Amino acid sequence: MNFEWMTPGRIIFGRGSIGRAGRLAVEFGRRILLVRDGGLAADSGPVEAVYAALAGERLEVEEAVVRGEPAVEAVDELVARVRSFEPEAVCGLGGGSAIDAAKAVSALLVNGGEVLDYLEVIGRGRPFSMPGIPVLAIPTTAGTGAEATRNAVLTSRAYKVKASLRGAGLMPRLALVDPALTDSLPPAITASTGLDALTQCLESYLCLKANPATDALALEGMKRASRSLLPAFRGGDVAEARDDMALAALLSGLCLTNAGLGAVHGLAAALGGLFPVPHGAACGLLLPHVLSANIRALAAQSTSHPVLVKCRRLDDILVPECEGLEGVKTVLCIDRLLEMTAKMGIPRLSSYGIKDSDLPALAAAAARTGSIKGNPVVLPEPVLVDILRAAL
Ligand SMILES: [Fe+2]
Structure with a gap:
């Protein structure tokens, strides 16, 4: 029997754990890029809870909204837009799309290049040589498990396929799972x-x-x-x-x-x-x-x-x-x-x-x-x- 075991660096699970997001994020740095699911309204419970937790630590937060499954082109644009902010960590808040987008941005900010350099199947499939900046994954749906995976599923509009970025460095450093964030899911x-x-x-x-x-x-x-x-x-x-x-x-x-x-x-x-x-x-x-x-x-x-x-x-x-x-x-x-x-x-x-x-x-x-x-x-x-x- 041979196997390898990979998990996020730390998993925190439980109702109310979102209140710890600020204290946990500050362990990674003070400039946080928040990649938020476009399906979550700015005044929704999960978004307000995260901002309240981050505000408690006076963190510098830049927000990026991801709508639907992240497209290859959208991730490249996002990386170019946030590079000057020099985030020290990326917080993915939402379903698998937002969390996967956070992982992709984290890896590209450190490794350079564009998504197609690394994407499987339709890209050049190069491995990431360095881990990305820390990803803090906060799921607001109960489904994809993206908070505990080492790939990011992206959509290519040009090729009409979905393909993954993959690598150990994409695994979130922290999975913060607060089931209360899913209470109002339709x-x-x-x-x-x-x-x-x-x-x-x-x-x-x-x-x-x-x-x-x-x-x-x-x-x-x-x-x-x-x-x-x-x-x-x-x-x-x-x-x-x-x-x-x-x-x-x-x-x-x-x-x-x-x-x-x-x-x-x-x-x-x-x-x-x-x-x-x-x-x-x-x-x-x-x-x-x-x-x-x-x-x-x-x-x-x-x-x-x-x-x-x-x-x-x-x-x-x-x-x-x-x-x-x-x-x-x-x-x-x-x-x-x-x-x-x-x-x-x-x-x-x-x-x-x-x-x-x-x-x-x-x-x-x-x-x-x-x-x-x-x-x-x-x-x-x-x-x-x-x-x-x-x-x-
Ligand atoms: Fe799935």
């Missing part, structure tokens, strides 16, 4: 981001580079997401469910950065480059069909395949009320995943303008992604087409 964002966290845990649990440490965290993340995603989606007084989802998201980030993902994320990356499908919604729609295809393909190799043995745990985790029932294993959890997306009203892929004739190109693009290389079994392109068709 149901649609709770649903899609939560499905992302659940998918990331499940894919890293089954992926080729899974290890005992990621397995333990992935099972814990799946347990919490499966019991709390629907309550968090329905809203009301659901602090415990929000806490569960924030923790599931954090664990999913640790899992994916230390193990990898699979075919769901390969397909979701292909879809996200060409169509305006929210990443987590795509993951949630595809997950049951990919799981089903994986189980069939693994069983064709051997009914005692070690990954199939792991799959049997999924029913206990995702359908705990049926724990101990024999004979229906791995079917129940697929039904439960289908039921979850239906109950949350996740729109089908066709509602984003995707047609049957688009599927072969999407499958071919998915087959070229890095994520799909972690899938426990090779799924041929015709099978990927069938998976997409099942979610159309």
Whole structure:
């Protein structure tokens, strides 16, 4: 058994922990670049809470607003704009987009050049030679786990694909996870981001580079997401469910950065480059069909395949009320995943303008992604087409 273990330098989790942001930031310096998610209004709770915490330490703050998934060109422009401010740390506040933009800016400020020098797939893929300035990641959604990953997903408008900057130096120095910042998330964002966290845990649990440490965290993340995603989606007084989802998201980030993902994320990356499908919604729609295809393909190799043995745990985790029932294993959890997306009203892929004739190109693009290389079994392109068709 060989594995490597990477985490943020420090993780602070808990309700009210946002109040410590100023004291924590000052450990990195006094000039802070705040990369804020454009989906958060300036007078929203999370933004006001961060500014109150930073003001307590009289820090010099420059703000940059990132709208939607960060584009390659937007990151280059942002780096050029903030260079003269000479930030000593970057605080990413928001969903995965803002946190990933913060990581990208941090790395480029130190390493120089432009995004395409370092970007995978469509760029020159050069490694970063130096770590970026410290990143303080403060998630306001419970989904991507970007606070605990060493990559930054960027979108290229020119190439119509998503690709990552990657490197140990992109890992946040501090992940400050205050679940209270997610309390007012609207149901649609709770649903899609939560499905992302659940998918990331499940894919890293089954992926080729899974290890005992990621397995333990992935099972814990799946347990919490499966019991709390629907309550968090329905809203009301659901602090415990929000806490569960924030923790599931954090664990999913640790899992994916230390193990990898699979075919769901390969397909979701292909879809996200060409169509305006929210990443987590795509993951949630595809997950049951990919799981089903994986189980069939693994069983064709051997009914005692070690990954199939792991799959049997999924029913206990995702359908705990049926724990101990024999004979229906791995079917129940697929039904439960289908039921979850239906109950949350996740729109089908066709509602984003995707047609049957688009599927072969999407499958071919998915087959070229890095994520799909972690899938426990090779799924041929015709099978990927069938998976997409099942979610159309
Ligand atoms: Fe994801």
